[in-house]
Amino acid sequence: MSGDTAEEYLTRAVVFPLDPTPAQERLLWSYCGAARFTHNWALALVKDNLTLRTEQRESGAPEADLTPSQSWSAYSFNKEWNAAKDDVAPWWREVSMHAFRSGVTAAAAGLENFATSRKGTRKGRPVGFPRFKSRDRSKPSVTFVEINHQESWFEDPDVLQGRTSPHGHRIRLMLPQTTPDREVQRRRANLAWIHTTESTRRLARKVAAGASSIQKVTLSYTGGRWQASVLVRYLVAPVIRPTKRRAVGPMATIGIDAGITHLATTSRPVPGITDTHGHIANPWVLEKQRKRLAKLDRKLARCVPGSKNRAKVKRQRARLHGAITKTRALAIHATTNALADQFEVVAVEDLNVAGMATKKRHLGRALADAPMAELRRQLTYKTSDRGTTLVVVDRFYPSSKTCSVCGAVRAKLDLSVRVFECSTCGMTLDRDINAAINIEAEGRRLLEAKLESLQPPVPTQNVAGLRPETVNADPRTEKTEVLTGTAALAARRAEPRSRVTVAV
Ligand SMILES: [Zn+2]
Numbered sequence: 001m002s003g004d005t006a007e008e009y010l011t012r013a014v015v016f017p018l019d020p021t022p023a024q025e026r027l028l029w030s031y032c033g034a035a036r037f038t039h040n041w042a043l044a045l046v047k048d049n050l051t052l053r054t055e056q057r058e059s060g061a062p063e064a065d066l067t068p069s070q071s072w073s074a075y076s077f078n079k080e081w082n083a084a085k086d087d088v089a090p091w092w093r094e095v096s097m098h099a100f101r102s103g104v105t106a107a108a109a110g111l112e113n114f115a116t117s118r119k120g121t122r123k124g125r126p127v128g129f130p131r132f133k134s135r136d137r138s139k140p141s142v143t144f145v146e147i148n149h150q151e152s153w154f155e156d157p158d159v160l161q162g163r164t165s166p167h168g169h170r171i172r173l174m175l176p177q178t179t180p181d182r183e184v185q186r187r188r189a190n191l192a193w194i195h196t197t198e199s200t201r202r203l204a205r206k207v208a209a210g211a212s213s214i215q216k217v218t219l220s221y222t223g224g225r226w227q228a229s230v231l232v233r234y235l236v237a238p239v240i241r242p243t244k245r246r247a248v249g250p251m252a253t254i255g256i257d258a259g260i261t262h263l264a265t266t267s268r269p270v271p272g273i274t275d276t277h278g279h280i281a282n283p284w285v286l287e288k289q290r291k292r293l294a295k296l297d298r299k300l301a302r303c304v305p306g307s308k309n310r311a312k313v314k315r316q317r318a319r320l321h322g323a324i325t326k327t328r329a330l331a332i333h334a335t336t337n338a339l340a341d342q343f344e345v346v347a348v349e350d351l352n353v354a355g356m357a358t359k360k361r362h363l364g365r366a367l368a369d370a371p372m373a374e375l376r377r378q379l380t381y382k383t384s385d386r387g388t389t390l391v392v393v394d395r396f397y398p399s400s401k402t403c404s405v406c407g408a409v410r411a412k413l414d415l416s417v418r419v420f421e422c423s424t425c426g427m428t429l430d431r432d433i434n435a436a437i438n439i440e441a442e443g444r445r446l447l448e449a450k451l452e453s454l455q456p457p458v459p460t461q462n463v464a465g466l467r468p469e470t471v472n473a474d475p476r477t478e479k480t481e482v483l484t485g486t487a488a489l490a491a492r493r494a495e496p497r498s499r500v501t502v503a504v
Helices: 022-058 074-088 097-119 182-191 201-208 287-302 308-342 353-359 371-386 431-453 460-465 486-494
Strands: 008-017 141-144 170-172 193-195 212-222 225-236 253-258 264-266 345-349 389-393 419-421 428-430
Touching: 008 371, 022 074, 022 097, 022 141, 022 182, 022 212, 074 097, 097 141, 201 212, 201 225, 253 308, 253 431, 264 431, 287 308, 308 371, 345 371, 345 431, 371 389, 389 431, 419 431, 428 431
Parallel strands: 253 345, 345 389
Antiparallel strands: 008 225, 141 212, 170 193, 212 225, 253 264, 419 428
16 A cells, blocks of 8 residues: 555454364363462452551551552563472473463553553443453453464464465464474374364465464364454554445435334335335344254253253253344344445444443343444444445434434433424434434534534645544453544545546
């Protein structure tokens, strides 16, 4: 890419389901166990230090005489772990050092979240002091970070130099690590590659070409299966990729309202994804899956606690949950592809995902996690991929209480009222469609204001200096910014219109 365009980086997780051999599975469990062990070790270090200092303070010791406070950084945990491992974990040679690093990094991240939350510099819900991870309650996971040899996550150097053909269905379980022990070397070589059930080729190619880089790889046991979640950082082309189907002019913006009875409602019907009113059907799980889930729930309730059978049923249930999540994500992909393809600007309402989950609790936990959150996640990266814009309207904007015709705002509109009736102008419209129209208008207004603030029209070559808003897809950092791709849009607007629009 030439230097005269805005550069925007995004990160996103790409998930590959894994199919480990029994020996690999044992290894995975031991890695996750080691990561959990070091996480708890680091946390205990901090807790003991805090307790000690409190006791010293209470017994009247002057501040200068207190035991120094324990650093909360992953760097110092790592250093202290290396000094202490012979005593606290004499078995450490059995496990990859990356597992220990994963544990202390997780502890440091938890402490950091707690610290920033207490200081008020962290977005989202308040975060408490990190808790010890228990064997039963925590999700087994281990994170590998390797930035030096990007390509080697998927292929051996031989393959990369074209000497053998790529495998295409594997990912590294074991990072290259020097050990003098021949037996350990041999065992590691046997287990180094873990089979994926989906092709890694597309990502491997992008990484090899330098278009994407891998930040870290997390292996975890989720939904009754092992999976690898690869955090990828990639460059977003700020140049719009025209498609024949993309709408232009005033039709280029669409508003989307999060639904309860529907997945979402658009400000006007979109052929192929909505019904004739503009509703997008909820990607509800298959009736078959729903029945099986209820059956397993009853079965689980009858199991003897701690029994082998209970563990088996729990595993079956976790797998079904995984399948349900996947079914739904697949259904949502069709919708988000169409939206990101067909519109230049997509306006959505900001979500209170936590609030939505509680609202829907009666539907059962498997079904409760809001599909709208998945819709939003997909839209975020798909609009970026295509160089279009996602505008997020503030959650407190009264989209449902405002009349989309005359702008009158009603004081209250109960959720049970499905039709908006305006007492000022007499307009009557489906509640969700009315809200979607308002979101579209508000999105347009926000975008114009944003573009105005970037005035005078920015010539393309200057946009690079204007660090464009980015969205960080890592859910744990929750650094989602309000607008995406604005700078790109400003750049496009500054160009002759004919270059960016395509006749429909
Ligand atoms: Zn009205």
